[in-house]
Amino acid sequence: MKPFHKRLFPRQEGFFPYIYLANLCIPLYFLLQEPAARLYPGLLLMLIFVIMYRQVFWTAKWVIYFVSVELVITLVFSYFYNPMYLYMIFIFVYQIVRLPLRWMYWLCGSFTVFGLYLVHQTVFPAQLFLVVGLAAPLFGGGILPFIMKASQRYKELNEELKRVAEELRKKSLEKEQLEESKKRMLADLSHDLKTPMTTIQGYSKALYEGIVEDEEQTKRYLNYIYNKSIRVTALIDELFIFSKLDNPDSQINKQEKDLCEFLREVIVEYYELFAGKEMELDIHIPAKQIVYRFDQKLLYRAISNLLENTIKYNPEQTMVFISLKESMEHITMEIGDDGTGISEDIAQTLFEPFVRGDKNRVNDSGSGLGLAITKKIIEKHDGKVYVDTKPSRGKTNFIVELPIEASE
Incomplete structure (x- = not known):
């Protein structure tokens, strides 16, 4: 049995228990x-009745016994005091609805049988006028719980x-949004492919056609074709990975590895690019090992996409903050900076396909799929990635959270 509660009835029950119990005044x-x-x-007996009535709300395991005691007290009052006490059934009849149907059959049937016997012994035939008055509790106590149960x-x-x-409705809306997203994605893909292909053609x-006769200009044209073909190949490759x-x-191929050492290795590979733009790195990675099960190849791509965006879309001498920390529930990686920043409206859709952090950079060398791929990879690890546009330090902070239980 649960410990005694100071409140008379649970707050979520509202005023109904009090309203029903008020009928005990009569x-x-x-x-x-x-x-x-x-x-x-x-x-x-009445005190015991009130206690049983109250405990029904606090101890679900013993409800059948509490309701049974209430029913017995009602019959005792009716037999030894006055048959009109049968009306007490209406105080707790709605509690009977909490019981399984078979117990409702037993209790309601017992109440009706004993009630009829009581009427026969005490009222019939000397006080026939009371039979009409007692028809309500007998009928109500016998049939009302089933009506309430059905209701x-x-x-x-x-x-x-x-x-x-x-x-x-939500699934239909999600489907419409997905279809709209696919249409928009195909339109963006067509646009991103059309530009380099037009140049190549x-x-x-x-x-x-031999229009170009100058050797230097021919080399420039060939270089343009080569660079644009690389751009198309990279875009198709990114699209293939995203679709997969x-x-x-x-x-995905998860293997146990030290996440701290992994992140250090990724940062080292981008150190020269950071140095090339004179970016200062503020790195906080624990000296201890944090062993975690993850797909090294995919997670490398996810983190490298964030680092590349940080380098590409920020000016020289930007301060970059990289940290890794472990809590009871998550392993958190943060890549932030005090550079250009990202507006809140763009941040809302930043991880969608073909969305770029700067709308003026639609013709840059990016595919527009990098952050969308990052999100998919993190979700494959049962984690989440999001951007904080108003961090406590800097202007932009990409946060990756990986759940501890996912690695077990």
């Missing part, structure tokens, strides 16, 4: 008219239908 009034020999046992079930079904309808046509990661059935 039988209490008539009980106070009894002589002392009958009054005090009656008050004790409650109808309400539950109605709520369930509303919930299912809401879920269908134009320059190759000029070379094929977007497939829920795709598997």
Whole structure:
């Protein structure tokens, strides 16, 4: 049994328990008219009744016993005091609805049988006018719980239908958004492919038709074609990786490795690029090992995408903050800077395909898929990645959270 609670009834029950219990005032009034020999046992029974009524709300395991005691006290009052006490059934009849159906059959059936016997013994045939008055508690106590149970079930079904309808609405909306996202993605992809392909076609046509006679200009045209072909190849490669990661059935190769050493190795590979832009690094990585199960190749790509964005979209001499920390629930990696910053409206869609941190850079060498790929990779590790545009330090902070339990 649960420990005693200071409150009379649970707060979530509202005023209903008090309203039903208030009906006890009527039988209490008539009980106070009894002589002392009958009054005090009656008050004790009524106190037990109130305690049982209260405990129904606090100890679900013993509800059947509490309700049974309430029913027995009602029948005792009706037999030894006055048959009209049968009306006490309406004080706790809604509690019977909490019971399984088979117990409702037993309790309601018992109440009806004993109630009819009581009426036969005490009322019939001398006080036939009372039979009409006692028909309500006998009928109500016998059938009302089933009506309430059916009403409650109808309400539950109605709520369930509303919930299912809401879920269908949300899924339909998500489907529409997904279709819209795919259309937008295809449009962006077509645009990003069309620009370099148009350049390749134009320059190759000029070379094929012999329009260009100068050797230096020919080399420049060939260099343009080569660079644009690399751009197209990189874009197709990124799109292939994104599509593969977007497939829920795709598997990743997780292996246990020291996450601290891994992050150091990634940073070292980009050190020269940071130095080339005279960026200052503030690195906080624990000296201890943090062993974690992850796909080294994919996580490298995710982190490198964040580092490349930091280098590409920030001016020279930007301060860059990189940290790794472990808590009870997460391993957190942060890559922040005090550079250009990202507006809040762009941050909302930054991890969607073909979205760039700076809308003026739509023609840069990026594919627009880097951060979308990063998000997919982190999600494959059951983690999440997001950007804080107003961090306590700097202007932009990319945060990667990997759950501890995912590595077990």
